[in-house]
Amino acid sequence: MSSNGSALNRPYVSVDYAQLSDDQKTALKILQDWRDDANNQDLADDPHGYIRKFLTDVTLHRYLVARNWQTDSALAQLRRTVVWRRKTFGHIEPDPAFPDAPKMECEQCLSDPASHCFFPVGWDDVGRPILYGCQKRMAYPDVEASLVHVFYNIEKSLRSTRSSGQFIYFVDFNGFDFQEALKARYAIRFLMTFADHYPERLGRMVLVNPPSVFQMFYNAAKVFADQRTMNKVLFLYTPSNAKSQPDASTFGDPNVDGLMTQLRDLGMGNRDPSFLSWFAAALRMEAKPGNLPNVYGWAEWGKKVAEYPTEEQPHWVARDKELHEIQVSKTPWTCMKF
Numbered sequence: 001m002s003s004n005g006s007a008l009n010r011p012y013v014s015v016d017y018a019q020l021s022d023d024q025k026t027a028l029k030i031l032q033d034w035r036d037d038a039n040n041q042d043l044a045d046d047p048h049g050y051i052r053k054f055l056t057d058v059t060l061h062r063y064l065v066a067r068n069w070q071t072d073s074a075l076a077q078l079r080r081t082v083v084w085r086r087k088t089f090g091h092i093e094p095d096p097a098f099p100d101a102p103k104m105e106c107e108q109c110l111s112d113p114a115s116h117c118f119f120p121v122g123w124d125d126v127g128r129p130i131l132y133g134c135q136k137r138m139a140y141p142d143v144e145a146s147l148v149h150v151f152y153n154i155e156k157s158l159r160s161t162r163s164s165g166q167f168i169y170f171v172d173f174n175g176f177d178f179q180e181a182l183k184a185r186y187a188i189r190f191l192m193t194f195a196d197h198y199p200e201r202l203g204r205m206v207l208v209n210p211p212s213v214f215q216m217f218y219n220a221a222k223v224f225a226d227q228r229t230m231n232k233v234l235f236l237y238t239p240s241n242a243k244s245q246p247d248a249s250t251f252g253d254p255n256v257d258g259l260m261t262q263l264r265d266l267g268m269g270n271r272d273p274s275f276l277s278w279f280a281a282a283l284r285m286e287a288k289p290g291n292l293p294n295v296y297g298w299a300e301w302g303k304k305v306a307e308y309p310t311e312e313q314p315h316w317v318a319r320d321k322e323l324h325e326i327q328v329s330k331t332p333w334t335c336m337k338f
Contacts, residue, residue: 013165015061024064027071031060034075042079050089051082053100058165066199066228081197088151101159104152108140114290115140116149120157122275125267127164128203129157130275132282136175139289147189158201166203168268170279173209175287188217191233195226204266206234208283234266238283256280 020028034040035055043051060078067073092102108115117137122130133150135141157167169190194202207214222230238256260276263269269276281293 013058013163015057024069027064027069027074028057028060030071031064031075031078032057034078035060042082045086046090048090048094048102049100050102051085054085062200066226077196077199084193084197088148089155098159101155104155106149106152108145109149112139114138116146117289117292118146118150118153120153121170121278122269122272124168124203124272125270128166128168129163130168130170130268130272131157132170132172132279134172134174134282134287134292136287137172137289137292143189147193150190151193154198154201166201168203169205171205171207171210172282172287173207173211173214174283176209176211188221191221191229192224195229199226199229202229202232204232204234206236208236209238210235256283 015028017025035043035052043055046052055078060074063074063078063081064071067077089102089104092104095101095103106116115138117135118131118133120129121132124130131153135146138146140146154167157163158165191205210218218233236259238259257280260269260280263276263279278293285291285293
């Protein structure tokens with residue numbers, strides 16, 4: 001398998017109108033007319049204009065693709081998303097740095113940086129941010145608050161000028177035990193919400209050492225969730241947790257380094273090798289709040305700058321320098337800027 005990202009879903013950032021069939025253009029036009037209708041009550045109560053700014057042609061196209069170009073189905077899903085986004089983001093004041101978007105901050109993490117554990121740790125080979133989450137490393141594991149934190153940070157990653165339109169989500173189940181079993185619904189809730197309101201945004205969801213109880217939730221969710229989203233779920237196991245999972249892609253390997261090799265083959269870690277180093281170190285650390293390796297130290301940042309061609313350096317330098325400065329300033333590391 002090639003390591004250039006061909007095995008993964010390509011970034012989703014624009015609509016290639018020339019490649020659309022006549023029927024697809026007609027379907028897109030129906031959604032455009034719905035969006036552009038000045039009397040559309042679906043889009044009322046939008047004081048900051050967030051909803052209309054969200055409904056770009058790319059957004060409409062994503063929903064049509066997710067619904068196999070069935071206009072009625074795509075429009076119904078869009079209407080549900082409008083309601084969800086109004087409830088989730090509509091009350092938030094604009095971000096001074098991004099006036100067209102809400103200023104999203106996790107209140108728990110501002111008071112305790114270890115409250116949640118969901119943050120960027122690298123980029124895959126086609127430019128999608130890799131986001132890492134571990135429930136056992138959260139000091140405040142409330143499911144609803146955790147989901148708000150997750151979606152705030154996803155929104156930040158998608159509005160970044162460095163975003164390719166999709167992202168990779170690593171869910172680390174290390175430290176997960178029987179007492180945590182019911183919290184497996186966190187990942188399921190994420191999948192269900194993401195399938196409903198972020199179609200075609202998820203590039204891959206990697207579940208690391210999920211417990212057997214999770215498989216039951218997963219199998220139940222598959223019946224109701226969007227299959228395009230569920231098919232992007234990858235089960236990954238380290239040796240002590242390896243087991244048979246007939247309904248999902250499974251990787252059991254003799255050592256963590258071997259797992260890293262397989263991730264490279266899947267298009268993760270070739271352009272950003274520090275991600276694999278960080279992830280391997282995290283897997284070897286006890287899963288408890290705040291216990292994680294630094295994302296990037298200053299010396300590592302300097303090495304990475306030298307690894308890439310001059311024309312690519314502004315992208316990587318800006319990203320790594322930002323992460324380093326955030327760590328130095330002790331800004332909540334679970335709410336890093338993108």
